[in-house]
Amino acid sequence: MASVSLPAPPVTISPASEAEIYRKAIETHGSPLLVINPAKIRRAYRSLNDALPGVGLYFAIKANPHRAVVKTLAECGASFDIATSGEIELLREIKVRGDNCIHTHPIKRDKDIRDALRYGCTKFVVDNLEEIKKFIPYRNRVGILLRVSFPNPNSPVDLSKKFGCTPDNAIQLAETATEMGIKIKGFSFHAGSQCACPENHTHAVERCAELLMHYNETHEQNMSILDIGGGFPVPYDNGTPDIESFCAPIRNALKLLPEHIAVIAEPGRFLVADAATAVSTVIGVADRCDGRWYYLDDGVYGSYSGRIYDHANYPIRVFSDETSVTHPTIMAGPTCDSIDVFAENINIPELKIGDLVVGEMMGAYTNATATDFNLFPRAKIIESTDAAF
Amino acid sequence: MNRYSETLYDAWGQSFAVDKVLFETHTDHQHLVIFKNSHYGRVMALDGVIQTTEADEFIYHESLTHIPLLAHGDVKKVLIIGGGDGGILREVCKHKNVESITMVEIDNAVVEMSREHLPKHSDGAFDDSRFQLVIDDGANFVAETEQTFDVIISDSTDPIGPGEVLFTQDFYGNCKRCLNPGGVLVTQNGVPFMQADELISTHERQQVHFADNTFYTAAIPTYVGGVMAFSWASDNKDLRAQNLEIIKARFEQAELAVRFYTPELHLGAFALPGYIQEHLK
Known part of the structure; x- marks a missing residue:
């Protein structure tokens, strides 16, 4: 399969210390993770209910x-x-x-x-x-x-x-x-x-x-x-x-x-998109002619499947205290397929193997369309009402 | 206050006050609940559809039992398909001359649950010495059994649901195979005002196998939408052409303790309203 060039996703570079809560989560539950925050679902339901008073809301289950x-x-x-x-x-x-x-x-x-x-x-x-x-x-x-x-x-x-x-x-x-x-x-x-x-x-x-x-x-x-x-x-x-x-x-x-x-x-999407956060781990790094490639343990055959099927461009968060030096970066999933790339044309500080990458707004058409390709296990799904998720 | 609303029809439906839930299970792709209602007593519902209530079950069970048994007049062996709540069995047991009663229920859990939570339906009939319980798919039983019967009563659930196989042409053909000469098959056949297609398809499928095929009716309050139809299938046309005196004599001799059945009603039940008759042309 040919890879498709994608617009760059929004990227946030947070202080390294903020990775702590995500690191704790994967230490407890393993990586990759998809964390669902029910409080955010309730908030989205209320806001749509307020925006469309009197309209009966039928959640499209297929979204999640x-x-x-x-x-x-x-x-x-x-x-x-x-x-x-x-x-x-x-x-x-x-x-x-x-x-x-x-x-x-x-x-x-x-x-x-x-x-x-x-x-x-x-x-x-x-x-x-x-x-x-x-x-x-x-x-x-x-x-x-x-x-x-x-x-x-x-x-x-x-x-x-x-x-x-x-x-x-x-x-x-x-x-x-x-x-x-x-x-x-x-x-x-x-x-x-x-x-x-x-x-x-x-x-x-x-x-x-x-x-x-x-x-x-x-x-x-x-x-x-x-x-x-x-x-x-x-x-x-x-x-x-x-x-x-x-x-x-x-x-x-x-x-x-x-x-x-x-x-x-x-x-569908509106009620759940904001309610899930993907946490994955860098498992490989390679410098190639088009930039630095990071290989993560989750990708477009997993939680980032909506990158392909849903054309969604999930905001990415990385953690580093070094913000002055950044590199052209490509983020890829773990499978052998070249289409398995979920972020291109971004500039971020250097990451190491074992560092975390967080995908935000990943509640709609993510786990719903994930596959078992290559027999990579799907991200484990947990619930948390912590504001970080 | 909790309510239970039937989900049989999109355009309308009945709703019950739930005074107390006695039993509820969400297993085997089914939702079954038994609750108490101040007017109807214990009410059993399966997948959003009322199955039986203590207050009006006698109308259904007496209609489906005494009309074929007294029309036949000399019933020794009865087969009940379904009927796990024991209501039909209770009514059949009232006939002293019946020698054996076989009931084929697909799941023993239905019988156990009914004994515990709807004890008035069977009223001890499960302990009758003439009674034999077979746990099997009713369609499978009539296809394979070597036994024959004078009356077969199909007390099934809706054709949209687990009872589907009990509405097929094969099932009716196999019932005929295990009926004694002059025997009769009766089946629960829905409420024709709302479910005319069910009546039409049953008629098409039973006609193939039986020389005489019609329906009779009774109004059961919680099977909403007008009278309920019961199919009647036999090769003996005389069974439903008895005069009142014969039915009266049999009824008196049988000494049945009943609340709905009367010999007059027995004959009248076969008089069908025009909107049902037009489907049988």
Whole structure:
């Protein structure tokens, strides 16, 4: 595999003494580590709840299916966005009720539908006629949302490419479903992931409000839900708007909806990104023509997997009291693959074998997409509410 | 105050005040709970769906037992598929002329739990000398057994769930294979007002094997959504065409202590409302 050149991540150089708490953690638990801080999850939940009052928050479990994460959000009062029977099993174990969930995978096997119904989840999302037909045997038990697609080529991950019907098609699909005896209770959309600005959300809300009102005026069945998806950004770097200013125009757009329409959202990244810190250890050093290479015991096949799949640029922290002399540096993971590089084009002081590197804001799409490649063990996951994490 | 809300339907559902949780388990990909409710007594729910309550179980168990047994009139051997709570068994045991009762339950834990937490359902029937418990998958048992029966009662859970195999064409065919000539199969078949597809598919699958196939009904308050349907499958069309005098005579002779069943209701149960009849055309 060819390696891809990445923009430099934000780097912080902290005094060597500040490494102490991380060193203690790996002395106790081993390296590499991923430390989840439930206090930060609770804080993120509160801030999104404040920024979107009255909007039901369904945590997209796929962002981080760790038990401690899901349990913390359940305690906060979150509902859950599920996509697989595996996620259902996790929620069962934590004793979350099925009527607190929405099954959002647009493509389902019959078994997936049955597993969800047995769990008590009766809300589903579909985006095409073939999927609607799959619900005929269960038509009296379910409530269906239609996923409408609003292409967003400017988001790092364009979620409208793979799934979603066009707005023009949505009303007709809803009518066809009604003829089959299947109730369409509303629309859902995904404006993108880690959206830089709220315009895609506001545009989609406005368009869906039109569609909902038009549908309700012209049909006997009434739609009652709008699902505004996720895409709420987190500050991996300085350019990200804070959640309050990001949501203000969305709140305004939501005012277009008639009062009886319930609004829900499916935040994933926003609720968990800030809540995990990766701690890894330098296991090798080499000076090469393009700079100094540090080989860490965690990389893109492990906790830094989102560097590849999620295009996330996690802030990096290193520890040194020598800040005047820095070197062009590349940080790589431990596997044999050349793509396993998670930081390039950075300048940092010299590190030694055994020194620590800390990755911050590593709670979303990190452990969720880690692999066992090369049979390197995945980072151990622990919980801590210490402010350092 | 705690509440238990059924999650059977997205658009509506029933909800119970939970006075006390008596038993709860989250094992084998299932959530089972038994709780006390001031109106319904002990209530058992599996995966968000009410299975049985002490207050209204008699309507279900009497309907599923006495109608086939008294329609047949000379039942010696009864097979119960499922029915681990012992309610059907209790009703069958009331028939003195029945010589043997086999119950096939997939999990002995269901029986043990019911004996402990729903003792009124079986009311001592598990100790009846005519009773034999087989721990096996009901679908597997009817496929393999050499025994034959006069009445088979399928007291299963929902087809979306562990009871799925008890709603297949193969299962119905195997039931026919182990019915004595003139015998009858009856099954729990959901609430047609909400689950018409279940009724339609059962009818399609049973028709293949039986000369006479219909449904009869009873209204059980906690199986919400109108009357519950029970399928009726036999090769003897006369079984459900008995006149009232014969049923009355059998009922009196049987000396059953019942609260729901009456001979008049027995005959009336086969009179189906139009919205169910239209599915059977």
